[in-house]
Amino acid sequence: MVDLTPMxxxxxxxxxxxxxxxxxxxxxxxxxxxxxxxAGWTGISSMVYKLRRKLGSDIIETVRGHGYRFTPE
Known part of the structure; x- marks a missing residue:
């Protein structure tokens, strides 16, 4: 079980x-x-960082210059 904020x-x-x-x-x-x-839209990277810390760094990939994607194992 992982404790996540609503956002x-x-x-x-x-x-x-x-x-x-x-x-x-x-x-x-x-x-x-x-x-x-x-949070403003620029704070999304901070939220993604927190998610990675809680779920593992490989679950959300940064696509440089474009954004983020979910990469299930």
């Missing part, structure tokens, strides 16, 4: 529903946090 869970769910698809930080923000006052 971390929403990001993981978004990525996991479309494994292999690359999402930009802005797309992730607009899908999961646009109504939140807690």
């Amino acid at each position: 971390e869970f929403d990001i993981l769910l978004l990525l996991a529903r479309r494994p292999g698809q690359v999402f930009t930080a802005r797309q992730i923000y607009e899908a999961v946090a646009a109504d939140s006052f807690d």
